[in-house]
Amino acid sequence: MAFARSGDIVCVVRLDRLGRSLKELLETVDMFKEKGLHFHSLEENIDTSSAAGELVFHVYASLAHFERRLI
Numbered sequence: 001m002a003f004a005r006s007g008d009i010v011c012v013v014r015l016d017r018l019g020r021s022l023k024e025l026l027e028t029v030d031m032f033k034e035k036g037l038h039f040h041s042l043e044e045n046i047d048t049s050s051a052a053g054e055l056v057f058h059v060y061a062s063l064a065h066f067e068r069r070l071i
Contacts, residue, residue: 004035004037006035007036007038008037008038009037009047010037010039011040011041011042012040013041013042013043014041015041015044015046015060015061016068018039018041020068021065021068022062022065025061025064025065026061029048032048033048041060044056046060
């Protein structure tokens with residue numbers, strides 16, 4: 001993160017690689033937004049550079065949290 005600049009895209013394979021809880025995921029993506037970074041999850045095909053991508057991120061993050069609670 002020390003080398004990330006505004007406009008860069010942070011990519012992960014799956015959402016669960018970014019954080020362990022819904023709270024952590026939301027805080028991390030908010031931090032990216034504050035720094036001018038975009039987020040892309042490859043498996044879920046989420047790109048937060050658009051409003052629709054942010055909505056999809058929140059839906060998938062909630063589902064990932066629910067799935068983790070079931071386990």
